[in-house]
Amino acid sequence: MQRLKVAQALKSTAVEIEVDVRGWIRTKRESKQGFAFLELNDGSSLANLQVVIEGTVTGFAEHNKHLTTGSAVRIIGVLKESPAAGQKVEVHATSIELYGTADAEKYPLQKKRHSFEFLREIAHLRPRTNTFGAIFRVRNALCNSIHNFFQSRGFVYVNSPIITTSDAEGAGAMFQVTTLDAAKPPMVDGHIDYSQDFFGKRASLTVSGQLEGEIFATSLGDCYTFGPTFRAENSNTTRHLAEFWMIEPEMPFYELTDNMDLAESFIRTIVAEVLATCPEDMAFFNERIDTTILAKLRNIIDNDFLRLSYTEAVEILMTCGEKFEYSVKWGTDLQSEHERYLTEKKFGKPIILFDYPREIKSFYMRVNEDGRTVRAMDVLVPGVGEIIGGSQREERLDVLISRMQECGLKPEDYWWYVDLRRYGSVPHSGFGLGLERVMLLLTGMTNIRDVIPFPRTPKNADF
RNA sequence: UCCCCGAUAGCUCAAUUGGUAGAGCGAGCGGCUGUUAACCGCUAGGUUAUAGGUUCGAGUCCUAUUCGGGGAGCCA
Numbered sequence: 001m002q003r004l005k006v007a008q009a010l011k012s013t014a015v016e017i018e019v020d021v022r023g024w025i026r027t028k029r030e031s032k033q034g035f036a037f038l039e040l041n042d043g044s045s046l047a048n049l050q051v052v053i054e055g056t057v058t059g060f061a062e063h064n065k066h067l068t069t070g071s072a073v074r075i076i077g078v079l080k081e082s083p084a085a086g087q088k089v090e091v092h093a094t095s096i097e098l099y100g101t102a103d104a105e106k107y108p109l110q111k112k113r114h115s116f117e118f119l120r121e122i123a124h125l126r127p128r129t130n131t132f133g134a135i136f137r138v139r140n141a142l143c144n145s146i147h148n149f150f151q152s153r154g155f156v157y158v159n160s161p162i163i164t165t166s167d168a169e170g171a172g173a174m175f176q177v178t179t180l181d182a183a184k185p186p187m188v189d190g191h192i193d194y195s196q197d198f199f200g201k202r203a204s205l206t207v208s209g210q211l212e213g214e215i216f217a218t219s220l221g222d223c224y225t226f227g228p229t230f231r232a233e234n235s236n237t238t239r240h241l242a243e244f245w246m247i248e249p250e251m252p253f254y255e256l257t258d259n260m261d262l263a264e265s266f267i268r269t270i271v272a273e274v275l276a277t278c279p280e281d282m283a284f285f286n287e288r289i290d291t292t293i294l295a296k297l298r299n300i301i302d303n304d305f306l307r308l309s310y311t312e313a314v315e316i317l318m319t320c321g322e323k324f325e326y327s328v329k330w331g332t333d334l335q336s337e338h339e340r341y342l343t344e345k346k347f348g349k350p351i352i353l354f355d356y357p358r359e360i361k362s363f364y365m366r367v368n369e370d371g372r373t374v375r376a377m378d379v380l381v382p383g384v385g386e387i388i389g390g391s392q393r394e395e396r397l398d399v400l401i402s403r404m405q406e407c408g409l410k411p412e413d414y415w416w417y418v419d420l421r422r423y424g425s426v427p428h429s430g431f432g433l434g435l436e437r438v439m440l441l442l443t444g445m446t447n448i449r450d451v452i453p454f455p456r457t458p459k460n461a462d463f
Numbered sequence: 464u465c466c467c468c469g470a471u472a473g474c475u476c477a478a479u480u481g482g483u484a485g486a487g488c489g490a491g492c493g494g495c496u497g498u499u500a501a502c503c504g505c506u507a508g509g510u511u512a513u514a515g516g517u518u519c520g521a522g523u524c525c526u527a528u529u530c531g532g533g534g535a536g537c538c539a
Contacts, residue, residue: 029498037498050499069489086499105473110489111500114474117531172538208539233537234464246539325535336535389539434539447532459530 001076007044012089015081021049021091022074022099024128027111028067036060038067040075040091043127046134046280050082050090051075059096070102070109070128116450123454123463131288134281135451138274139439145273146226146247146435149266155249156223158216160209165201166414173232174204175242205230210364210430211417213250214393217428218420224249226435234458238447239385241436243456250430256366256375256392259429260352263379263388264305266433267350272301274442282442290444296382297442305350310334310373313342313353320346333360336385343380350381363407365391366427367399377431384441390431397421 003020004012023042030036035055039048053060067073077093108122109129119126126132150157163177179198180186186193194202209225216223229246249262275282275297286294308316317328317338322345326335334353343351354377358367365374379388394400400421401411411418439451449455454463 027499027501029496029501031496031498035497037501039499048499052497082497084497084499105490108473110474112474112488113500118474120531229539231538235537236464237535237537238533240538244539386539432539437539 004079005044006040006042006047006049009049009079009091010045010047010087010089012079015079015089017079018076018094019079019091020074020076021051022072023049024072025067025069027069030064036064036067038073038075040073041128041133043133043137046130046137046284047087050087051077051093052090053093053096057093057096059098060093063096063098066098066101067096068102068104068107069111070104070107072099072102073097074099116447120449120455127453130284132450134278134284135439135443135445136453138278138281138442139435139451141274141277142270142435142438142442143226145270145277148273149269150222150224150249154222156216156220158209158213158220158223158225160206160212160225160227160248162206162228163199163203164206165199165203166211166417172207174207175230175232177203177205207231208246208432209248210250210432211414213248213430214417214420214428217250217252217430218424218426222249222251236458238449239437239440241448241452241455241457242461244448244452245435246432247435248430248432250428252426252428254392254429255427256354256377256429259390259392259431260307260354260377263377263390263431263433264350264352267305267379267381267387267438268301270438271297271442275301285443285445293442293444296444299348300350300381300441303349305352305379306347307352307354308342309355310353310357311355313338316346317341331357331359339378339380339385343385344382348382350379353378353380358403361391363403363409364393364400366394367403375429379431381441383444384437387437387441388431388433390429392427392429395421395425395427397425 001018001020003022006021006023009019009021021040023040026039026041026048028036028038036053038051038053040051041048055061074097075091075093076095077091079089080092082088082090109125114129119129119132127136147157180192180196186196194200197203206229208229209227213223213225225248227245228243230243232242233240251258251262254262282294311330313334314328314330322341324335324337326337328338343349354375355368355373356376358372358374361374361376365376367374375392377390378386381387394403397418400418404411404414436448436451440446440448443451445451449457
């Protein structure tokens, strides 16, 4: 007798073998004549395993009234071809063992569709549903695929720090990390004395691993970070989280074009790989969440991304005749509605915008020969919007320092970052990609809180 | 943080100009069936988010708060 996961049992070509399967009951269909069908799920696949139980089976009479939705059981039985439609194989039980019961009057998950808002309030139970099971299996496949992509190209996985004392690049408001007593912190000259804090200075949770990534790119070569990232912005949208996972590759000797090539290849490769690894879950999303999702993803895999300079994009937006709430003019950042028009309406495919005005971008982006633009890029995809932001980094010491001053930053605060330009500086590039935004793209889900196991957003950090 | 909308049974929703709360699903019980979002019958289940106000009377109107949804800003 072998213990099989539900996914293995469903795929088994061997029948008439004795098996041991364990999992949670999704539903029971019962005859009072002593005949019942259980749908068993253990998370290994979307599909359930049907268990057929004759009234005489060991343990059935004893446990029957507790074989309810959500209860956990061990079934020993024989795997057989199913005579009825709906499944290829099923298990004919010979004994039933009950692990844990789930009071049917209290168990919140029912054999019916629940709203995502309701399921978010029971985040500890929602992975037991079809949709969230599929989401988190796909999320796992996606993470694996991301590592595969970089590892197979010789990139080094770097663990950038989560606690940091550098203000990063002003990527967003930061969460402070402190062991000082918030009620009565030590004061000196009317200010909090951080020299008495755990790290001897003010510390925060990271908003980006990019600067550390650049250290490793200019030593170990092509590398990437992949870890949690924190932004204390008070943003309440379907696309933002206070804690999210970010992937940040950084490559020496890459110019912006190489960076764009990598970003495009990256997106297309991981989408294709997840489609290939999770066909059942992806079919489910196409059926229940967004009936066009498979076609959309096909479109992304099969077609080159369109590359458009910021200046060209502004021209298109100004002459397209479309009415926008915010007017478009060169030198201001594009609004969501503009990006959406370009990627969804005008071109209907992913777009890479590049060479943005220097005034609206960060200090570390390489200044172009024209002096008014920098080598920045954003990848926009239909339905999600901005999914990647990246740039070629400024490698010239003098230009970097003057850009820092221009942006109101003190070069001495970033002395180690500036050192990278002082010793063996090379052209290099990188980008950042939000894992949860890729999840939105892949699954067709529309709220980012539903593609991360335990969402952290303003006023919400339960579970 | 700003704008708009919402909160009624375990869940999803209904309730006429302000007139005293209803359905489907789920649950319990019974029936029936190689069933499969099973099916049929019966039963239970509500301080209408919270606090105040207007009114003879408030689920319905007003104010505040909390939470949720959509959009915007910020970004990934």
